[in-house]
Amino acid sequence: MHRTTGTPALRRWLVGGASLVIAATMVGCGSDDDSGDSASGGTSSSAAEEADPAAFCEAAVDLEAGLTTGGPEVDFETATPEEIEAALTDYREQVEPLLKEAEDSAPEEVTDDITSLTGQVRQGLESGDDSVFQSPEFMEANAGIDEYMLAECGYEQIEAVGVNYEYEGIPDTVPAGIVAVTFTNEGDEVHEIGVVRINDDVTEPLEQLLTLPEEEIFTKVEFAGIAFAEPSASDTVFLRMEEPGRYGGACFIPQGTTHDTEGSGPPHFTLGMFAEFTVE
Incomplete structure (x- = not known):
């Protein structure tokens, strides 16, 4: 949750x-x-x-x-x-x-x-x-x-781990289909992994897409789902990744965010908390 x-x-x-x-x-x-x-x-x-x-x-x-x-x-x-x-x-x-x-x-x-x-x-x-x-x-x-x-359910399972400030355990390639992503937060701040499919006609890497204004980036990607976890907790989300292509995950939570206070720092993805992978 x-x-x-x-x-x-x-x-x-x-x-x-x-x-x-x-x-x-x-x-x-x-x-x-x-x-x-x-x-x-x-x-x-x-x-x-x-x-x-x-x-x-x-x-x-x-x-x-x-x-x-x-x-x-x-x-x-x-x-x-x-x-x-x-x-x-x-x-x-x-x-x-x-x-x-x-x-x-x-x-x-x-x-x-x-x-x-x-x-x-x-x-x-x-x-x-x-x-x-x-x-x-x-x-x-x-x-x-x-x-x-x-x-x-027999779905493909990914064990993704969030630390300050990167993801671990996300494979380079994932079989197409419904995928269960279990996100475990081993950092000391709250983290999330928001997953998107990058449109087929988009050539920019995820790192570059993340620098775009919000209204522009969402013309280039399609939101797939999100998992969130506080420190030492985990969350599972079941995603339909049935369409092959480029996908990416990123954490948009501001640095310094705790259980009840929003941080004032930059979004975690600007600190390196993003990952790109391929569904095939």
Whole structure:
């Protein structure tokens, strides 16, 4: 689970960079969305016993991808409250089928965890109270799902390590497919690995791309996912890297960032915390 500037964000199972804005905006708008989007799914015991683990693995990856690479299509700085609320309602409607599919396909071993997690995702989306996502219940469910998927899904696994200020353990080449990236922070600051696919027509190395303005770099790369860890902790993210090509990972956290304070130094990637690799 990811924190930014000391505030819990959903990062893994919710929208990445937009999550804090979503939460704050929903509090301000006072969402009155009712049972239509909040109906809790869950899996019956008989269905869970007959569930196909492979189907759940795919559903869980789709859920993670949908929540970490999507978000409400609205400019939060210029939109009216009504426009923001409409966009949030549309987003909740997009997310709900992903939540339901994960619940319906969950095998018995992971039913409790997925039901707990999806219920808390719905609660956070509807109430704007992002404290849900730093609760012991959320973290326990999230860890249980990761543990199950690592053991049962059969995906390629990468053990990436973050230190001050570089990555270790990232291979030069990775087989195309769904890849589980477990990021362990062995540094003494908080670190992350944000993964992107570099567009086929882009020739610049990742180091050069990272120097570009934000609006320009995102015309040259496609965001794949992110894992975050505080010192001595780890996080796993399941990424669809099914399209061969150049990929890169980087840490954008400012130097000096701690559990509850944003650092004032340069982003970690400027200090060398980035890596480029090839998916083939």
